[in-house]
Amino acid sequence: MKLTLASLITLLIACYPVKINNQNDNAKTPVAIVIHGGAGTILKANMTPEKEEQYRASLKQALQKGYAVLEKGGTSVEAVLAAITVLEDDPLFNAGKGAVFTYYGEVELDASIMDGSNLQAGAVAGAKTIRNPILAAHAVMTKSPHVMLAGSGAEEFARLQNLAIVPQSYFIDSARYEQHFRRKKAREATPSKHGTVGAVALDRFGNIAAGTSTGGMMDKRWGRIGDSPVIGAGTWAQNKTCGISSTGWGEYFIRLGVAHDISAMMEYGGLSLQEAADSVIMKKLTRLGGTGGVIGLDQQSNITMTFNTAGMYRGYVREGEESRVFLFGRDEEE
Amino acid sequence: MKLTLASLITLLIACYPVKINNQNDNAKTPVAIVIHGGAGTILKANMTPEKEEQYRASLKQALQKGYAVLEKGGTSVEAVLAAITVLEDDPLFNAGKGAVFTYYGEVELDASIMDGSNLQAGAVAGAKTIRNPILAAHAVMTKSPHVMLAGSGAEEFARLQNLAIVPQSYFIDSARYEQHFRRKKAREATPSKHGTVGAVALDRFGNIAAGTSTGGMMDKRWGRIGDSPVIGAGTWAQNKTCGISSTGWGEYFIRLGVAHDISAMMEYGGLSLQEAADSVIMKKLTRLGGTGGVIGLDQQSNITMTFNTAGMYRGYVREGEESRVFLFGRDEEE
Numbered sequence: 001m002k003l004t005l006a007s008l009i010t011l012l013i014a015c016y017p018v019k020i021n022n023q024n025d026n027a028k029t030p031v032a033i034v035i036h037g038g039a040g041t042i043l044k045a046n047m048t049p050e051k052e053e054q055y056r057a058s059l060k061q062a063l064q065k066g067y068a069v070l071e072k073g074g075t076s077v078e079a080v081l082a083a084i085t086v087l088e089d090d091p092l093f094n095a096g097k098g099a100v101f102t103y104y105g106e107v108e109l110d111a112s113i114m115d116g117s118n119l120q121a122g123a124v125a126g127a128k129t130i131r132n133p134i135l136a137a138h139a140v141m142t143k144s145p146h147v148m149l150a151g152s153g154a155e156e157f158a159r160l161q162n163l164a165i166v167p168q169s170y171f172i173d174s175a176r177y178e179q180h181f182r183r184k185k186a187r188e189a190t191p192s193k194h195g196t197v198g199a200v201a202l203d204r205f206g207n208i209a210a211g212t213s214t215g216g217m218m219d220k221r222w223g224r225i226g227d228s229p230v231i232g233a234g235t236w237a238q239n240k241t242c243g244i245s246s247t248g249w250g251e252y253f254i255r256l257g258v259a260h261d262i263s264a265m266m267e268y269g270g271l272s273l274q275e276a277a278d279s280v281i282m283k284k285l286t287r288l289g290g291t292g293g294v295i296g297l298d299q300q301s302n303i304t305m306t307f308n309t310a311g312m313y314r315g316y317v318r319e320g321e322e323s324r325v326f327l328f329g330r331d332e333e334e
Numbered sequence: 335m336k337l338t339l340a341s342l343i344t345l346l347i348a349c350y351p352v353k354i355n356n357q358n359d360n361a362k363t364p365v366a367i368v369i370h371g372g373a374g375t376i377l378k379a380n381m382t383p384e385k386e387e388q389y390r391a392s393l394k395q396a397l398q399k400g401y402a403v404l405e406k407g408g409t410s411v412e413a414v415l416a417a418i419t420v421l422e423d424d425p426l427f428n429a430g431k432g433a434v435f436t437y438y439g440e441v442e443l444d445a446s447i448m449d450g451s452n453l454q455a456g457a458v459a460g461a462k463t464i465r466n467p468i469l470a471a472h473a474v475m476t477k478s479p480h481v482m483l484a485g486s487g488a489e490e491f492a493r494l495q496n497l498a499i500v501p502q503s504y505f506i507d508s509a510r511y512e513q514h515f516r517r518k519k520a521r522e523a524t525p526s527k528h529g530t531v532g533a534v535a536l537d538r539f540g541n542i543a544a545g546t547s548t549g550g551m552m553d554k555r556w557g558r559i560g561d562s563p564v565i566g567a568g569t570w571a572q573n574k575t576c577g578i579s580s581t582g583w584g585e586y587f588i589r590l591g592v593a594h595d596i597s598a599m600m601e602y603g604g605l606s607l608q609e610a611a612d613s614v615i616m617k618k619l620t621r622l623g624g625t626g627g628v629i630g631l632d633q634q635s636n637i638t639m640t641f642n643t644a645g646m647y648r649g650y651v652r653e654g655e656e657s658r659v660f661l662f663g664r665d666e667e668e
Contacts, residue, residue, distance in 0.1 A: 119589045119590065121589050125559070126485060144556070145585065147584075147585045147588045148558070148560075148564070149556045150459060150484050150485065150558075152557065153555065153558065154556060154557050157557075220480075221487065222483045222487035222491040223483050223484040223487025224484075224487065225459070225482040225484050230482070230564060230566070231588050231591065232591035232594060233565070233566060251480055251481045254482065254565050254566070255453045255455050255481060257565065257594040260566060260591040260595070260598070264594070264595065264599075264602055268598055268599055268601075268602035268603035269602035269603070
């Protein structure tokens, strides 16, 4: 047989694997959303069936709200806002209502959002009176020339944008309050880090958006800012690579630029989303001594939920599939 | 002539350019430091010879202070601190003394530092009373479990670390003050962005460090935080790739994660420092509509000073070479 160029090309096409990973090659990209509610020592042994059910129900509700936006042809940015506000309003999570207390007994909230279609981004840090910090981050992105606003200035801006302003008492969840004073008494060394929330969505237009919201590290002091409002660390979105939202020990996520690093490994190193997330979370972060995880998705609706902790509150819906939520490590979830 | 493998290799070696760019292949890496004092519409036509001389003298002094540390076997972190404190103390630059005013007529200072040998990092944002914000960023890196502190909390931390605390009046340079009120009157639309300072150093141990300090955007409001205290945007250091300090329109630098992106293009894409800086500043940043520049160096003492503005206050010293400082674009410097 004479090997012509045409036959060689045919041969190459025939040999190419039909289905790689969970990549979807349909012309019409299925919309998708993935969320997290924090990573940490989340073990079945430490949780009642009732508590477990509450977490699963809350994650499902956030997924439904976000997915409903996408299904109706809404944007990924709108879907991220819809999902995160559900989690911010739920005292189960360390974001918005139910946020942890600082060293001073206050609540200081951080949030950020990024639009992967144009690399626009917005963030607020150290906000004490904004009911839904993710909406303030969105207002910074769309209604200001800035990306990051902090402290009372961020609150002033949110007021000017007619966002809901609440007293500190709004955020206080009695369980967190009790935890705060128990901890004060016990002088525990390592702050608990569960409950940051985040969402990444892919809409009908093929645009990816990502957002993150948190009350930060328990007992934080000196105006500490973690990775959640830091674009490139806690949040990143770029259509041609992926959207990422991080949760965990924020200092390590900043030092590795986790969210942008995953994107860069895909863009410059040719890795898949899952390979890049594994490399950054399971190798780099773990080697450095950091703990936590990320959620992410790419333009082909591939999804990652990768963490080096015992568990991570998480879930996703992809068009044409049932929504799925998980709390624990793979071996504890069947 | 028969082409043997040996002769082919000899031929390839002979053809290989002897000196590529400014790469140095000596066994002993020469120590080096590169600094900037901001990028912007810096044109010879707008400057008196006296002013020009002041800038050159100040940049040279900062280089000398930083280089002296390296020559004596000090660390790159110490060299970065030495160079940046000179520029912070000089009212010519928009950092420390002489910083621009916010919308409210105050000074709000941001700074960050990163140690490329261990990816440790520190930053302060929105500080109003810390004389040398770069020293506070260093204290955050070395004396706290955190990476980023903001506002009055950062000031409280600096006080606890016995750093110099000064009243706002210390920072007021009469020229800036006049400029502020002239601008208030004129309601100028585009804030001037000159004068952020930064330094990147390579020490005898082969370790790279980078730091950045700024008063931020003129007339900034709502607690706006730019790229300077954002690790990955304004500052990045990683021994195996490079150290970077950014200056320019901060929002664009955050949206591109400029400092980390240059490092990632080297790490995953195999680009040289100069190729990566060109790609990010001259292509990506320019396409997005952002203005500014970066300084950087790698472990082989290659240096970049890349900007898409008319000029950038900048300079470097490399062991065995004279120190060099520049203010304007290449065509205006001989």
